[in-house]
Every structure is written in C-alpha cells, then in structure tokens.
Amino acid sequence: MKTSYWRPTWGLIHRLYTRTTIRTPNQLRLGSQTSSFQRSLLALSSAQQEQGSWGSRHSKTFASFPTIAATVFATIYMSCPILKADDETLEPPKYPWNHSGPLSSFDAAAIRRGHQVYKNVCASCHSMESIAYRNLIGVAYTEEEAKAMAEEEEVEDGPNEEGEMFTRPGRISDHFPAPYPNDEAARYANSGALPPDLSYIVKARHHGEDYIFALLTGYRDPPEGVNIREGLNYNPYFTGGQIAMARALYDGAVEFDDGTPATTSQMAKDVVTFLAWASDPHQDERKKMGVQAIFTISVLFLFALYTKRLRWSLYKSRRIEFRDM
Numbered sequence: 001m002k003t004s005y006w007r008p009t010w011g012l013i014h015r016l017y018t019r020t021t022i023r024t025p026n027q028l029r030l031g032s033q034t035s036s037f038q039r040s041l042l043a044l045s046s047a048q049q050e051q052g053s054w055g056s057r058h059s060k061t062f063a064s065f066p067t068i069a070a071t072v073f074a075t076i077y078m079s080c081p082i083l084k085a086d087d088e089t090l091e092p093p094k095y096p097w098n099h100s101g102p103l104s105s106f107d108a109a110a111i112r113r114g115h116q117v118y119k120n121v122c123a124s125c126h127s128m129e130s131i132a133y134r135n136l137i138g139v140a141y142t143e144e145e146a147k148a149m150a151e152e153e154e155v156e157d158g159p160n161e162e163g164e165m166f167t168r169p170g171r172i173s174d175h176f177p178a179p180y181p182n183d184e185a186a187r188y189a190n191s192g193a194l195p196p197d198l199s200y201i202v203k204a205r206h207h208g209e210d211y212i213f214a215l216l217t218g219y220r221d222p223p224e225g226v227n228i229r230e231g232l233n234y235n236p237y238f239t240g241g242q243i244a245m246a247r248a249l250y251d252g253a254v255e256f257d258d259g260t261p262a263t264t265s266q267m268a269k270d271v272v273t274f275l276a277w278a279s280d281p282h283q284d285e286r287k288k289m290g291v292q293a294i295f296t297i298s299v300l301f302l303f304a305l306y307t308k309r310l311r312w313s314l315y316k317s318r319r320i321e322f323r324d325m
C-alpha cells in the first residue's frame, strides 16, 4: 500500500505552535493516554500524525480561562461611564485642533499670536519656567525678534566678582520671567490660589487643549441658587465650578501684529495652541520621524517577507511518501 499526501501549511504551523506551548496537566494527561504512540512517531516524523485529532485537541491551549475572564472584565469596565465625585463640572466639548491629527503640524502663526496673548495677559499671573526665548526661534519668531524680546527684560544675574547680584538685559538663553518671586507671593496676590506654571499645563489636565479653551471661554453668570464664594468666579468647566482666576480674555484684549481680529475665542484658541506647543515642542519632528520610520519598516518588512518565503519554500513544497517495503 502506498500513502502520500501534501502537508497542509497551516497544519504545520499549528503543530509547531502547539508543540512549543505549555499545556495544562489535564491536557497532558489526555495526551499521554492516547498519543504516546503518536508522539514517538512524531519524533521520527511529525508528518505521520493525523491532522484532525491533533488540531482539535491542542487548540485548547489557545484558550485559557484567566485570559478570557480578564478580557471580558476589561471590556465591561472600559465601556462603563466613569462616575465623577462632583457633578457640578461640565465636560469640555471636542474641538478640531489644527495640530491634533497624526500627520498635522502646529500652526506657526497661531503659536506666535498665542505667545502675544500669553505675554500680554497671562504672564502677569502665570510663569512658564520651562520655555526660554531661544525655543521660539524658528517656531514663531526670527532670531532677531527673539533677541529683541529677551533684551526688554531685566534679569537678575550674579554674583559678580564683588559677590553682588546685578541685573542685566535678558539673553535668548534666559527663560521667561516669573511674575512673582515665590509661591507665597503668588498666593497672596490671588486670594490664596496659586496660578500654576503653564509650561506643561496642556499635558497636566484631562482633555488638554479642549479643557483649557473651554475654561478660558466658559465664564458666565452663575445659575440661580449657586452661591459663589468671595473672590471666586463661576466657571462650569473647573472642578467644583468656582475658580480663583477671573475671566482673563475679553474682545480686543491684545492687538495681534498680523492684524487678526482679537476676539475672545480667537485669543483663547491661539493661546491654547501656544501652550500645546510649549508642552510638546518636538511634536512636529516626532510625527515626521514616525512617517519615516513607518516607511523604512515597511521596506524592511518586504525584505523579511521575501526571505521568509524563500526559507519556507522548502518545507512548504516538500512531498513525503511512505511506502510499504
């Protein structure tokens, strides 16, 4: 008698996979009862086992109970609405930011306008310690503009050779000046609340840009029955609905040097774009590198695919025959 067949491709992969997978004791026992003969054959030639029985028995190794339970639990957990401890807070709407797509870059003109808003409005209360004037070069300003801007500031430096501190005009390597000498002074000037440093504020709040835009434009009269504490302002987007920062942006609060009308929402959008850039200045380069990496990996993948097919072609086209001698 003569038996011959083509080995099915998936059967081979599956068999290799199940041979390297840890089996539960139960399955091991099952296996040892029925297939010790099969396994000794396997040692000689794995081709001799019957495809059907192997496949069905060992596919159990794919499905382990804890994995399934964890997946089901995670799915249910993540689809449940999150309960907030405080129901006074409004969730900000989603806004279509120019820079939020996977391939989109920051709007440089908006960063420039946003810096003007920060400098003229927010900088009187908020510091931005992590940003230096030189960071703006090539992003929103030329080197000359950045130098001129830095020189407008008086920076304390020192000590000099006499051990005295002195002031000098700012340099582009200087960071933005802080409005208050320390946190206590900042609290004292703002009825006890500390205006946070804005360098990373977009990353430091849930809903990032959307939240800050909603916060800046969300000031309104409190609804009936809501009592606002002395020195606080009603803002439904802030946790608790009462914020120590008063409304900062009013139409025409700044004059943009590119002539854009300075409406409240325009200024809010621009300052948020500026803050988003400040909290992630390398975003554009990172996205560009991502595209390059995906392209390179795709090319390498084609090579890998070709090599794999070449190497496996031997096994996949092998024909095994058993003959009764």
Ligand code: HEC
Pocket (backbone or CB within 6 Å): 117, 118, 121, 122, 123, 124, 125, 126, 190, 193, 194, 195, 196, 201, 205, 212, 215, 216, 238, 242, 243, 244, 245, 246, 248, 249, 271
């Ligand atoms: C008069 C001072 C003042 C000005 C001007 C000001 N802020 Fe504030 N800001 C504060 C204070 C005080 C807080 C802290 C509020 C609190 O904790 O109740 C604050 C908080 C914030 C917060 C954090 C809110 C949170 O979720 O914790 C952001 C963001 C913010 N300000 C952005 C801005 C921006 C952008 C501008 C400029 C358009 C600005 N602020 C102008 C005083 C100011």
